[in-house]
Amino acid sequence: xxxxxxxxxxxxxxxxxxxxxxxxxxxxxxxxxxxxxxxxxxxxxxxxxxxxxxxxxxxxxxxxxxxxxxxxxxxxxxxxxxxxxxxxxxxxxxxxxxxxxxxxxxxxxxxxxx
Amino acid sequence: xxxxxxxxxxxxxxxxxxxxxxxxxxxxxxxxxxxxxxxxxxxxxxxxxxxxxxxxxxxxxxxxxxxxxxxxxxxxxxxxxxxxxxxxxxxxxxxxxxxxxxxxxxxxxxxxx
Numbered sequence: 001x002x003x004x005x006x007x008x009x010x011x012x013x014x015x016x017x018x019x020x021x022x023x024x025x026x027x028x029x030x031x032x033x034x035x036x037x038x039x040x041x042x043x044x045x046x047x048x049x050x051x052x053x054x055x056x057x058x059x060x061x062x063x064x065x066x067x068x069x070x071x072x073x074x075x076x077x078x079x080x081x082x083x084x085x086x087x088x089x090x091x092x093x094x095x096x097x098x099x100x101x102x103x104x105x106x107x108x109x110x111x112x113x114x
Numbered sequence: 115x116x117x118x119x120x121x122x123x124x125x126x127x128x129x130x131x132x133x134x135x136x137x138x139x140x141x142x143x144x145x146x147x148x149x150x151x152x153x154x155x156x157x158x159x160x161x162x163x164x165x166x167x168x169x170x171x172x173x174x175x176x177x178x179x180x181x182x183x184x185x186x187x188x189x190x191x192x193x194x195x196x197x198x199x200x201x202x203x204x205x206x207x208x209x210x211x212x213x214x215x216x217x218x219x220x221x222x223x224x225x226x227x
Contacts, residue, residue, distance in 0.1 A: 004157075033214070042120075042203060042219040043158070058214075090157050094213070101146045101213040105157035 003027050004106035006091050012112045019078040021109050023091030025071075032074040033092040033103065034058075034066060036085075043090065049074055081113045116141040118206050120218025128226050133194050135221045137204035138186040144206040147187045148215065149178060152201045162189070194225045 003026030013019050023032060033048040035058075045058030047066040055066050063085060065077045078085055088110050092103040117140040127133050137147075145166035150158035164171045164178045164187065171178050180187040187206075191198055201222050205215035 040219060043217040045214060101207040101215060102148060102160060107157050
């Protein structure tokens, strides 16, 4: 497995609270991504990063923000969690020196918003 | 943008049978088509991929075929085994764009012993 860890692996929180999920990689890959996975929707891109402090929005970015201050860490923040953000969140990485479009996924974080 | 349709959403086969999962894409500029396998409680893992300059690629019991004219590609698994049970995702991306793949909605493959 690619050296990707996500923390926490499970979290239960209440509506209106801020939540931060962490993705950590040991591969020194340039690109990092956050997806959410919901039944019937597959994998949907939330935000991605193409370098330190360089990020951009995906198709479902509303209510989420990201930060990348180091190559190895990519943080996803739910500014004020809502029940619609209950989901499984996956981090992925890729590297253009190999193939930028080949992604490697972390183990996921299951988030429940009550 | 790209749109990827994947069928069927659920596929149930007997051990030893073959399984085929089909995907169509809309953007003729797409030129990279990976397939991912996701086991229960884990992240998706790349199992095979194909680029648009190749029509077919095999790796032991799995193969992928690509028809650029019709804009569809398929995953073929022969001699299925219970450990093949998982959710499979297809995806499509373009090296001329952002490299970010668009995923299909997934197929849940169940292999009955």
